Amino acid sequence: MNVLIVEDERNLADAICKILKDEGFRADVTYDGTTGFSLSKTGMYDAIVLDVMLPGMDGLEIVREIRRAGISTPVLMLTARTSTADKVDGLDAGADDYMTKPFETVELLARLRALTRRTGDVIIEEASFGDLRLDLATHDLSCGERSVHLSGKEFEVMKMLMSSSARVVSKQDLLARVWGGSAEASENSVEAYISFLRKKINHVHSKVQITTLRMLGYRLEVIE
Secondary structure, three states: OEEEEEOOOHHHHHHHHHHHHHOOOEEEEEOOHHHHHHHHOOOOOOEEEEEOOOOOOOHHHHHHHHHHOOOOOOEEEEEOOOOHHHHHHHHHHOOOEEEEOOOOHHHHHHHHHHHHHHOOOOOOOEEEEOOEEEEOOOOEEEEOOEEEEOOHHHHHHHHHHHHOOOOOEOHHHHHHHHOOOOOOOOHHHHHHHHHHHHHHHHHOOOOEEEEEEOOOEEEEEEOO
8 A cells, every 4th residue: 555644743754654664555755735735636645644734735725625636545634633623624625534643553554444445455566558557566667568677766757657647747746756855856857767768668669658748747648
């Protein structure tokens, strides 16, 4: 299961991340609402652990916006607010469950498992777009009988483009998801990896191409 944690208390966010990884989950962390919203829109996560009080965008606003966008990823709101009215606000905004701090680790894990069971707990081993297939276990990109192995960051960029289908993915979203907002990464880093991927897509003779939309970002298209 791939979980996004949006929590501005860094120690708590990092602790939740470690707990999940120790249990075999995959987890990404962000400490502000604006980045959390961008990552939530990618559709790449099986569940989102979302704080209410966040810099940039608050948790209620995030969950309302992703629900308006048709994104059904289960959301577990995690907050220090304990009143019934606060819980109702969170659930009415579109959250699937609500936990208050402090919490027990076993309960957090149980609630996340319950949320994913509601959506069938489907494990996807392959992503695809047009005639391209991406093996999520081996990181091999293939078209017909031809295949090529992707590096770690090439894989993350390609997976994000495929998960977004024909929607535009901005450079900022790619930087946040793939590079984790690293100060060493820049838009030039994104452009370089897009170039690497284009060469590998050509290598397997796919009809899929990565299209650049000026000032917006990238999306996949099938060229006949």
